[in-house]
Amino acid sequence: MACLLTTSIFFGDYAAIQVWCGDVTYIWTGKRRAYLAVVLDLFARKPVGWAMSFSPDSRLTMKALEMAWETRGKPGGVMFHSDTSRQFRQLLWRYQIRQSMSRSGNCWDNSPMERFFRSLKNEWMPVVGYEASARPLTP
Numbered sequence: 001m002a003c004l005l006t007t008s009i010f011f012g013d014y015a016a017i018q019v020w021c022g023d024v025t026y027i028w029t030g031k032r033r034a035y036l037a038v039v040l041d042l043f044a045r046k047p048v049g050w051a052m053s054f055s056p057d058s059r060l061t062m063k064a065l066e067m068a069w070e071t072r073g074k075p076g077g078v079m080f081h082s083d084t085s086r087q088f089r090q091l092l093w094r095y096q097i098r099q100s101m102s103r104s105g106n107c108w109d110n111s112p113m114e115r116f117f118r119s120l121k122n123e124w125m126p127v128v129g130y131e132a133s134a135r136p137l138t139p
Contacts, residue, residue, distance in 0.1 A: 018043060020068060020097075021081040022088060023113040024056055027125065037064035039080075040116055041072075047116070048072055061087040069095055083110050 019042045026033040035056040039049035049068025053060040065080075065088055074095075081100040082088055092099050102110050 019079045021110060021113050023083060023110060025117045035060055037061045039064050039068035040112055042112060058087045062091050065091050
């Protein structure tokens with residue numbers, strides 16, 4: 001089965017587990033950036049998968065998507081929206097999740113993720129970030 005690519009999506013009313021979106025941001029930890037990948041369920045407007053690492057590579061996004069896939073009971077018929085990054089694509093194909101991608105240079109196409117990260121950084125995190133941790137960020 002080929003991965004279906006959709007280039008636009010309307011963020012309206014959806015049933016639970018029907019449409020997810022995802023993205024990667026960074027968080028300051030001492031003098032280093034830690035990268036956070038999040039998968040958001042658009043129905044519940046809450047994260048269903050996440051992972052942190054000091055490297056913004058495809059393993060990071062795969063761990064976040066795998067967490068969402070497992071915790072939501074390996075659902076079928078899911079559409080996943082992201083910006084133009086290709087990091088999620090291989091795993092989406094494996095799980096037969098339809099992919100929707102933002103137009104290049106248009107942050108409004110992934111506005112639920114941008115809004116989540118804004119709230120995370122402005123409302124839930126200390127202004128100076130977090131102190132560095134000696135332990136690994138990923139399990």
